[in-house]
Amino acid sequence: MAFIELNGVNKWYGQYHALRDVTLSVDKGERIVICGPSGSGKSTLIRCINALEGHHQGTISVGGTALTSDIKTVEGVRKSVGMVFQSFNLFPHLTILENCTLAPIHVKKIKKAQAEDLAMSLLERVRIGEQALKYPGQLSGGQQQRVAIARALCMQPDVMLFDEPTSALDAEMVKEVLDIMVDLAGSGMTMLCVTHEMGFARQVADRVVFMDAGQIIEMNTPDAFFRAPQHDRTRQFLSQILH
Amino acid sequence: MTGFVQTQSIDARTAPLAARRSLFRVLFGDVLSTVSTLVILFAVIALAPKLVSWGLLNGIWAGEGTQCTGAGACWAFLRAKYPFILFGIYPPGQYWRPIGLIVIFIGLTLYSLPPKNWKTSTLWAWVIGTVVALALMAGGVLGLEAVPTDSWGGLPVTLILTVLSLGLGFPLAIALALGRQSDLKTVKYICVAVIEGIRGLPLLSLLFIVSILLPLMLPDGLKIDKLLRALVAMTVFSAAYLAEVLRGGLQGLHNGQGEAADALSLSWWSKTRLIILPQAISKVIPPLTNTVVVMVKNTSLVLIVGLYDLLSAGRAALADPAWPAPFAETYGFIALIYFIICFSITRYTHWIERQNLFGVNR
Numbered sequence: 001m002a003f004i005e006l007n008g009v010n011k012w013y014g015q016y017h018a019l020r021d022v023t024l025s026v027d028k029g030e031r032i033v034i035c036g037p038s039g040s041g042k043s044t045l046i047r048c049i050n051a052l053e054g055h056h057q058g059t060i061s062v063g064g065t066a067l068t069s070d071i072k073t074v075e076g077v078r079k080s081v082g083m084v085f086q087s088f089n090l091f092p093h094l095t096i097l098e099n100c101t102l103a104p105i106h107v108k109k110i111k112k113a114q115a116e117d118l119a120m121s122l123l124e125r126v127r128i129g130e131q132a133l134k135y136p137g138q139l140s141g142g143q144q145q146r147v148a149i150a151r152a153l154c155m156q157p158d159v160m161l162f163d164e165p166t167s168a169l170d171a172e173m174v175k176e177v178l179d180i181m182v183d184l185a186g187s188g189m190t191m192l193c194v195t196h197e198m199g200f201a202r203q204v205a206d207r208v209v210f211m212d213a214g215q216i217i218e219m220n221t222p223d224a225f226f227r228a229p230q231h232d233r234t235r236q237f238l239s240q241i242l243h
Numbered sequence: 244m245t246g247f248v249q250t251q252s253i254d255a256r257t258a259p260l261a262a263r264r265s266l267f268r269v270l271f272g273d274v275l276s277t278v279s280t281l282v283i284l285f286a287v288i289a290l291a292p293k294l295v296s297w298g299l300l301n302g303i304w305a306g307e308g309t310q311c312t313g314a315g316a317c318w319a320f321l322r323a324k325y326p327f328i329l330f331g332i333y334p335p336g337q338y339w340r341p342i343g344l345i346v347i348f349i350g351l352t353l354y355s356l357p358p359k360n361w362k363t364s365t366l367w368a369w370v371i372g373t374v375v376a377l378a379l380m381a382g383g384v385l386g387l388e389a390v391p392t393d394s395w396g397g398l399p400v401t402l403i404l405t406v407l408s409l410g411l412g413f414p415l416a417i418a419l420a421l422g423r424q425s426d427l428k429t430v431k432y433i434c435v436a437v438i439e440g441i442r443g444l445p446l447l448s449l450l451f452i453v454s455i456l457l458p459l460m461l462p463d464g465l466k467i468d469k470l471l472r473a474l475v476a477m478t479v480f481s482a483a484y485l486a487e488v489l490r491g492g493l494q495g496l497h498n499g500q501g502e503a504a505d506a507l508s509l510s511w512w513s514k515t516r517l518i519i520l521p522q523a524i525s526k527v528i529p530p531l532t533n534t535v536v537v538m539v540k541n542t543s544l545v546l547i548v549g550l551y552d553l554l555s556a557g558r559a560a561l562a563d564p565a566w567p568a569p570f571a572e573t574y575g576f577i578a579l580i581y582f583i584i585c586f587s588i589t590r591y592t593h594w595i596e597r598q599n600l601f602g603v604n605r
Contacts (some may be wrong), residue, residue: 050505050506052502052505054504060587075508075510078505078506078507078508079508082504082506083322083503083506085499085502085503085506087497087499089497089500089502090503091500091503091504091518091522093522093525102507102509102517103507103508103509106509106510106513107508107509107510107513107518109509127572151507152506152507153510154508177475195263
């Protein structure tokens with residue numbers, strides 16, 4: 001059985017049908033890139049996987065646990081699913097190190113010293129260890145996003161969700177974040193990335209998922225997806241973003 | 244157009260000094276400044292001599308009530324009556340007890356000011372300190388003569404009402420503000436009803452309800468202390484106002500903060516305590532200060548239900564027929580005490596805001 005299973009998932013915002021019969025399964029270690037125009041439901045899709053959004057119909061299971069509205073179930077799933085946001089969402093009143101140790105200490109009940117060791121090793125891994133005692137406001141966007149990745153990794157998740165992680169960054173900083181993500185992909189992490197970085201998709205994705213109007217339009221290996229898109233909508237989208 | 248390539252990098256230089264406006268230009272720089280300067284100057288010239296001759300030259304600094312003829316300020320009155328104004332009708336031989344309460348409260352306050360002392364042990368120090376201070380005032384323990392709350396008065400009553408109504412009102416306000424944002428409809432509407440109900444009432448009528456109607460409604464034999472009743476009214480009143488201030492801070496918080504905490508699997512309580520509240524409170528320090536200062540002065544309204552706070556004790560002191568009732572001097576003295584309290588609070592919160600407790604570029 002796949003690690004993440006979405007089966008016939010539907011979601012509405014009021015009367016707006018945001019996700020339409022979405023079915024997707026992701027194996028452990030797989031790297032999925034989800035792309036599509038704004039409002040196509042790609043962010044909603046990955047936000048349903050850690051229950052930041054509730055879905056109305058269909059089933060979602062993560063690591064064999066079916067998502068319900070029960071808070072214990074939700075918290076259990078979230079422990080194994082890390083998330084990185086477009087706007088970083090670091091906690092501005094805590095230092096970089098405190099941002100990273102907060103959840104291990106308060107959720108996993110790990111001792112402070114141990115949590116700090118783990119956080120420092122991950123901050124080193126995203127090449128930002130020397131900034132550990134600063135506050136988020138003192139860091140550049142690219143540095144903040146790398147901290148956000150380390151913060152999520154500190155919970156030692158089985159899956160990482162990326163919701164347009166480079167869209168809020170200056171062009172010069174996009175690469176430093178992508179490099180970390182490529183590195184992470186190389187380590188065997190299961191990843192679902194909503195992104196417009198097609199170079200990244202080509203380089204690391206096992207599968208590219210194209211969404212439009214709340215539905216999955218096309219799904220294929222990057223090679224086949226970019227070389228020979230099948231659906232008209234996919235071709236149209238690719239012709240807009242690839243020059 | 245020709246091309247350009249920078250061949251040597253420009254080192255950073257210090258900024259030029261901003262031109263300071265001369266004092267003359269500040270005072271007489273334009274028509275509005277000139278007019279305001281002249282009006283204020285004229286007012287000072289007209290009033291200052293009278294004030295100086297009343298307060299200093301003709302002031303009576305010591306002596307009996309008969310020596311105060313009205314030509315100058317009767318400072319002798321304050322000299323004779325300040326213990327009564329400060330401590331009300333508390334037994335004069337026992338003044339060390341209200342002084343003890345004042346010392347405990349001021350000591351705890353000073354200790355709690357630096358953010359490094361904001362920890363659980365400080366909270367316990369307040370709980371124990373308050374119990375000790377109140378036991379000291381009430382007596383009946385450890386051989387202390389019992390003094391009923393009816394005999395408490397002056398500054399201790401003002402401090403008790405201020406500290407306890409705000410100290411107990413703040414956690415209640417947090418509960419109300421969070422409840423108001425709850426997804427549970429029942430909780431939400433109860434909180435809205437409490438907040439709006441209390442904010443819709445003037446404090447005076449709330450004090451009346453609690454002090455006069457409540458005893459009538461309670462069964463015979465069940466008597467709740469008058470000070471306690473007033474304290475309950477002040478607590479829920481301050482809680483309702485503080486809750487609305489906090490709501491502003493909660494609403495001003497970016498959604499992403501709560502989502503990031505959720506995504507990290509933090510429980511609701513951890514998220515609220517560690518992420519939401521610290522940021523929400525730090526955003527509303529100026530309006531919180533405002534509410535606190537207003538509540539300090541609101542304690543003077545308890546005179547309407549027969550409690551002797553600082554202001555009522557001053558009024559009672561003025562009723563002494565042996566003295567010519569020097570209103571200005573007495574109220575000036577009381578105003579000075581309120582000013583010291585309120586101004587200290589304001590300066591402290593300005594300092595706290597400058598401490599940049601929550602990182603740069605919030």
